Each structure stands twice: as structure tokens, then as C-alpha cells.
Amino acid sequence: MVDPSLSVDGGFGFLSDLIGIQMRNMEAIRQAQQKMLEGIGVLAKRQTEIIEGIMRRSVAEPTAVTSPDIRSVVSHQIESLKTTILENQANSNILSEMTARNSGEVANILQSRMMAALDEFKAAVDHAIPDKPSVGGFVAPAAVQPTSRS
Amino acid sequence: MSISSGYRFVRHTAMALLVVAAGWYGGGAWAADPLGPFPVDSAQVSVSGISSGAFMANQLHIAHSAGIVGAGLIAGGLYGCTVDSVSEDGVFALASLAVGPCMSVPTLLRPVDFYAQLTADLAAKGWIDPPSNLARSRVYVFTGQADKVVNSKTVELGTSLYRTLGVPGSHVKFRDQDLPGAGAGHSWVTENFGNACDANAKPFINDCRYDQAKELLQTIYGPLQPPAVQPAGRIVAFDQTEFAPGKAAAANGLLDTGYLYVPKVCEPGAAEPCRLHVALHGCLQSAEVLRDEFYTKIGVNEWADTNRIVVLYPQAHATSVAELSSQDFLSLFDTNLQGCWNWWGYAGDKQFLTKRGVQVGAIWSMVQRVTGQGN
Numbered sequence: 001m002v003d004p005s006l007s008v009d010g011g012f013g014f015l016s017d018l019i020g021i022q023m024r025n026m027e028a029i030r031q032a033q034q035k036m037l038e039g040i041g042v043l044a045k046r047q048t049e050i051i052e053g054i055m056r057r058s059v060a061e062p063t064a065v066t067s068p069d070i071r072s073v074v075s076h077q078i079e080s081l082k083t084t085i086l087e088n089q090a091n092s093n094i095l096s097e098m099t100a101r102n103s104g105e106v107a108n109i110l111q112s113r114m115m116a117a118l119d120e121f122k123a124a125v126d127h128a129i130p131d132k133p134s135v136g137g138f139v140a141p142a143a144v145q146p147t148s149r150s
Numbered sequence: 151m152s153i154s155s156g157y158r159f160v161r162h163t164a165m166a167l168l169v170v171a172a173g174w175y176g177g178g179a180w181a182a183d184p185l186g187p188f189p190v191d192s193a194q195v196s197v198s199g200i201s202s203g204a205f206m207a208n209q210l211h212i213a214h215s216a217g218i219v220g221a222g223l224i225a226g227g228l229y230g231c232t233v234d235s236v237s238e239d240g241v242f243a244l245a246s247l248a249v250g251p252c253m254s255v256p257t258l259l260r261p262v263d264f265y266a267q268l269t270a271d272l273a274a275k276g277w278i279d280p281p282s283n284l285a286r287s288r289v290y291v292f293t294g295q296a297d298k299v300v301n302s303k304t305v306e307l308g309t310s311l312y313r314t315l316g317v318p319g320s321h322v323k324f325r326d327q328d329l330p331g332a333g334a335g336h337s338w339v340t341e342n343f344g345n346a347c348d349a350n351a352k353p354f355i356n357d358c359r360y361d362q363a364k365e366l367l368q369t370i371y372g373p374l375q376p377p378a379v380q381p382a383g384r385i386v387a388f389d390q391t392e393f394a395p396g397k398a399a400a401a402n403g404l405l406d407t408g409y410l411y412v413p414k415v416c417e418p419g420a421a422e423p424c425r426l427h428v429a430l431h432g433c434l435q436s437a438e439v440l441r442d443e444f445y446t447k448i449g450v451n452e453w454a455d456t457n458r459i460v461v462l463y464p465q466a467h468a469t470s471v472a473e474l475s476s477q478d479f480l481s482l483f484d485t486n487l488q489g490c491w492n493w494w495g496y497a498g499d500k501q502f503l504t505k506r507g508v509q510v511g512a513i514w515s516m517v518q519r520v521t522g523q524g525n
Binding site for chain 2: 042046053057083086087089090091093094096097098100101103104105107108
């Protein structure tokens, strides 16, 4: 009724395929984590530079409030405020782009691996369960054995 | 019946002609002839550009400093302005650095030493020619006081970088004043064509009663003969696709067709070799947008005609997501919707500012073809 060698071979082969898939999944997760950490490092470095820049410019900025001309004082303050707004917006954009690029790279790694893993799993199942059962019956590995055949 | 089929024939023929004409006029799908060699001295190659073209001209000049004798940078240019860091396979550049510090918030630019060190690092990797070659270069730099697109401070810093890299002060001409009115807007400035001098709008060619082509070319090549009243040479359309990896011009921000201005005295068989000047348009200025305006109206051809200069006008292409080699979330950062030259690493080019960069490589291959040094 059942060819024991086919069953054992199919079971081990399928198990081996599953382990291979899982190993590659783990590798992809490791790569994604590494990319994420690199991204965090680059982001932190940029944030440090931004803070250093803000401190440097705040120290270098001359105080204009001593001018007797109120219009020049107001004008200077407005220009300062405009520059600060532009700088903040630019810094925010830079950090956002860095974050988005890093997230995108991580997502790409995980997504492409997930797609590959599904294809590999499908191939493993196809391999383990032939289209035409062998004469005398075929016992699929327990992990994917359809209940209707039990 | 016969009238109907005759009408259909005429209609289809007319449509076909229109399609061909549109392809020619817009520099689109129509395949031009291959670029050929001309009698040009390879030791007399120079480059210029406006806006993104200035950044690209700057990249070409610094990457190929051994083969370029001078550069003209109009309203742009600071080498590595968009670079955050250098890695093993290239540089990490950001579009937000382009539109932020490089264009509008120069207070966030780094000190000139950062860009000098970046240049040294890229040269140490062999990705660009040794910057010591720049000592013999001549450079013309221009920024308009009414420029609202690329801040003048960025252009000034680009000039400082040239001096830091060893270009003698006497070889650098920096112009930002002495123009009529409020000064020039973001534009290639001419003597008698284009928008009002202080405009910051298409076609980004402004009439400031100032012959920028003359001063730029004279800075590079020395005193010139007076210009032709009407250029008598010919415009040659050539196929750019062969210069793109896998002929994928559009995916790499290159138009299918580029243009070359050939004075009569520089036709094949000329007695004396001519010079070659590469003129790069800016964003929204390619033949896709301006048709022939940039390569016929900026005043360069008139000077080229009487001074034995062949002028190469490579063309960039506005690349959409659909034209990229792959589409994913990161594709959003790889587009080039305004047809700019690559100075922030779009199309996934991590080498955009080096000899290995796709566009730098393509334009340099065109130069080599014209000078008879390439395939």
C-alpha cells in the first residue's frame, strides 16, 4: 500500500526545504535589521550635525537689539525668524528623507524575501506532492498532508 | 468607396507625418544619426551650464579635470553639495539637500573644507581625476542678484571650493553684479534675447544686455574674434541612446536626441583643429520643453562660428516612475520630473558626480566621440 522509502525521502526532503527557506528568511531579517541600524546611525549623525549647526549659528549671531533704529531691529528679527523657519523646514525634510529611504530599503529586503519564500514553499510542496500519486498510494509528509487523504 | 479609402490613406499619411515631425521637433522617439567625429583638438575641451547644468558642468570638470581646460558655471555648482556621506559603492546623496541647503538655505551648507575633503576622498578611490589638474583650469562663475532659485551663497561657495582645490585666483572670474536693474534672475543671460533681466521663469534665458557667452568663452579660451551676426554653421541632431547603459536613455534621465553646433570651418576635412565646448541646459530647458531655443538662442553659436568652436548640447529627459528600471517605494526618489541633470543621485546612480556616473560617463563618451578618441 505505501512505499516507505518514498514517504521517508519525501518527508526529509520537504523538511530540508523548509529549513532552507527558514534560514534564508532569518538571513533577510538580519540584513533588514542591519540596514535599519545603519539608518539609525546615519540619522543620529545627521541630528548631531544639525544640533551642532544650530549652536554654532546661535553663538555667531550678532545681537541687533542694541541698534537705535527700531525698523532695522524689527527687520533683522524678521529676517532671523525667516531663516530659522527655512532651516527648520530643510532639516526636517532631510531627516524625513533619510527615514523614508531607510524604511523603504528595509521594506524592500523583507518584501522581496517574503515573495521568494512563498515561491520556494510552493516549489517545495510541488516537489513533495507529485501530480500523479505512485502506484500503491502516496503518503504526503505530515506537515502538509491534506486531511482528505488521511 | 474609393473616396473613403483615399481619405483614410491621406489621413493616415498625415498622422504618420505628424508623428515623425513631433518626434523630430521634441527630440522624442525619432532615432537620429550616430554622433560622428569632427576635427577637434582633445586638449581644448571646455564645459558650461546653467542651474542643474551648472552643477553637472562642475561635476564633469572636476571628475575629468585631466581632459577639460575650463568651465563656466551659471547659477549653480558646488561639487558634492547634495552628498551626505561616501560609501564603498558610491555616495549617499539626498534630494532634500538639493532643494534645502544647496538651493535655498545656504546657512545649512557645510564649510568649504568638507567639500574639498570629499573631492580628495573620491580622487583617492580613483573615481575622479586628481584635483591637482584643476590648477591649470580657467573658470567663469555667475550668479544673478535677483536669482530666487539657486541662492548666490551656494555659487560663491562653489567658487571658494575651486580656489581651495588649487585654481589660481587669477583664473577664476566671479560675476554677480554690474548688471542693469535689480540684477539677473535665475537664467542664462544674453545681450538681446529672452525674459526681462530679473525674471525667474521659463525659458530661464534673460535679456540683460550682457553677453554672457562672450565673457564665459573668453575667460576659458582668451581673447576671441568678434561674433557672427548670424551663425552660418549647422545643427546636427544625434542619437544619445547609445551613450546610456543598455540604451536605456529615458530611465537614466537622457533624451533620445542630442544636438551639436558645427561651424563651417570645423566640418570634417578642416585644415586646423577646432575646440569643443559642451553647453548644458538647466531644468525645464531641454528640447522636450524649449524645442530649439536653448541650443540656438543663448548666444554661444555666434561666438563659436568665428572662433572655431564646435558646441555640444547634450539633452536631459524628464524621467517618470514608469520609465525607471524598477518600481517600488524608493522609486519616488529616483524620478526627474523637470528634466534636470543629475546632481542629487536620481535613477539610483550612486556615482552621479564621478567618472563612473551614468550621465557624466555618457557626456564624456560624446566628447570622446567628437574628438575622435572614442568608439
